[in-house]
Amino acid sequence: MxxxxxxxxxxxxxxxxxxxxxxxxxxxxxxxxxxxxxxxxxxxxxxxxxxxxxxxxxxxxxxxxxxxxxxxxxxxxxxxxxxxxxxxxxxxxxxxxxxxxxxxxxxxxxxxxxxxxxxxxxxxxxxxxxxxxxxxxxxxxLMGEGVTRVVVHLGKYTAVLFTPPGEGQFPGLLDLSTFASEKRASLLANKGFMVLCMPVFYEKAANIKYVELDYFEEALCLLKQHPKVDSDRLGVIGRCKAGDIGLSLVSFVPGVRAMVWINACSANSAVPLHYKGRQILSSLSMDQRKVIPTSDGANIGKFVVGNPEDEENQSSRIPVEKTSAHLLLLASEDDLNFDCKAYMESIVARLRKAGKDNVESVCYPRAGHLLEPPYGPYCHSCVNGFISIINLWGGEPRAHAHAEVLAWRKVEEFLRSRLMLM
Missing domain, CATH: 2.60.40.2240 (Acyl-CoA thioester hydrolase/BAAT N-terminal domain)
Structure with a gap:
């Protein structure tokens, strides 16, 4: 006291x-x-x-x-x-x-x-x-004056819809998180977006054998059909596993104008991805023997997942060349969970090779994996909800905090430029 x-x-x-x-x-x-x-x-x-x-x-x-x-x-x-x-x-x-x-x-x-x-x-x-x-x-x-919150059930999933004040038409945004979290979605609703947030994993990750892209397509349809949403202005945002699901969504499902990818993978990670009753992407290879323990009890998992560019991982690579959405890729250089900078560079290179110029990318030096809306406490390490070990997330606290401010401004600027009517 x-x-x-x-x-x-x-x-x-x-x-x-x-x-x-x-x-x-x-x-x-x-x-x-x-x-x-x-x-x-x-x-x-x-x-x-x-x-x-x-x-x-x-x-x-x-x-x-x-x-x-x-x-x-x-x-x-x-x-x-x-x-x-x-x-x-x-x-x-x-x-x-x-x-x-x-x-x-x-x-x-x-x-x-x-x-x-x-x-x-x-x-x-x-x-x-x-x-x-x-x-x-x-x-x-987290919720500004006039923003409303409604719980929505989509099959196995429980999602939450945030609506800004006013009559619309609003841009619609699907906010994907690896596990349930409303923070980013509610803050984006304050900025004039109608945001539907939903987790990738609806129960303990260890119990999930595959993820079905159909549910996320259904979420997009819900946004598209909402009377307050402009169906021509749809976007997706996600970090980590939610980021690769978002990237898969805009690669396989048409109708999304913009996607924000934050510290995610260029391939499908963790579990296979299914769509319309069949597997469309295998999961990226993983080798738990490559976990690096540290002296404070946390672990570095950056080298556990395989290289998406290797021949053995071709079937897990997300076909980003198919997307017509504008992409914003944000990667932390000191991410100790994924080699996000390399994944980001791979996505950019593949799009350029395909003759596309629909991508922006930003890398933040000395920032870690948990790149979130600014002014929350920096997290050095905590339990990884998917593999149930304590993860070291990377980043130097001051630089990470400053990166969150810059990244959050960039996200808003990008979504406004791509989804808002000017």
Whole structure:
């Protein structure tokens, strides 16, 4: 627990969250402290709890200026969870006390709540040390005002449809995730897209023998037939296994204008892919003996999957040459789950060879596999839901956090340019 607030200190020390203490999850917040002594050294802290009850924390030490102010957009952290000028550092540097924890937040109904505080101690380790001079709560919403959420059942799958405010016609977007997650979909709905999100795996991955592309085609049809959707403006987005399913979808099923592929594979991974009652792609070869254990108990899985360019994997390679969709490929250079940069380059080369110019690609140095909407806690390692081992995801925290900001802007820019009516 934090030390109780001093009423005498509360009268002159204030922690400001600008422009408002309430914002959308993907919006930055300006943290500023006023009323301190000139050149006073303080500890700023952030604390949040994920949907599974795991507490995440960060702390950084700052020195006030001559006017007794600390401004995170201007001032450098001296030490702590991060160093240097990092306006959103208290958010992306939050970690759980136990190792290998991911900040799970799968449903969009509840906001992400972060408690900021400023303390008169100079100790980033002991949360109970020192008096809390001021505090403020940042409520970070996933669903903006007027966005609606409806659960949709598609055979074995449970999907969620997010509708922006207004009458439409909206561009329709199918947001695929390897396992159920509504975060990205709800945030894209805030930007004017009608988004249907659904997982690739509807139960434990180990129990699934193959994936049927038909269900994802059905999801596209649902979007296409919705009265508020412009059926000529459909898109798909997915990361990891969901990314290769999305790539398969736009390669085998016509009618999609744009697809965003994030840290995925150029071949069908994990399990065979079926369509209209038959197997259309085998699964990319895997060799679990190539898992590399690390000293902190996590594992590097980057070399487990085979090379899609090898002859033995020809039947798993996704025929991207068939797609007429515009593709945005985003790859993290330090991804330790897939060799995504190589996969990205292979897709680009194959499209160019086929005489197509429907692809953009961006590579982010020192970023890891879990490239997500910005301002959430960076995840170093956690359990891989498919193979049930602890994965090391890669990336340097600061560079990864900055890459998420850039990637998120790129995704919005691409989808607007390809799906929005200008």
């Amino acid at each position: 934090f030390a109780p607030l001093s009423s005498s200190m509360l009268s002159h020390v204030h922690l400001h969250l600008l422009p408002s203490a309430s914002c959308l999850f993907d919006e930055p917040v300006h943290v500023k402290v006023t009323g301190l002594r000139s050149r006073q050294v303080v500890t700023l802290r952030a604390r949040a709890t994920n949907e599974r009850g795991v507490v995440f924390r960060s702390a950084a030490i700052y020195r006030a200026d001559g006017n007794g102010e600390v401004d995170l957009c201007r001032d450098a952290s001296l030490c702590g969870s991060y160093e240097g000028v990092e306006p959103m550092g208290l958010l992306w540097s939050m970690r759980a006390a136990a190792p290998h924890k991911y900040f799970h937040w799968s449903e969009a109904i509840s906001p992400h709540v972060v408690r900021f505080s400023v303390h008169d101690s100079v100790d980033v380790e002991d949360e109970e040390r020192g008096v809390a001079l001021a505090e403020a709560t940042n409520v970070r919403h």
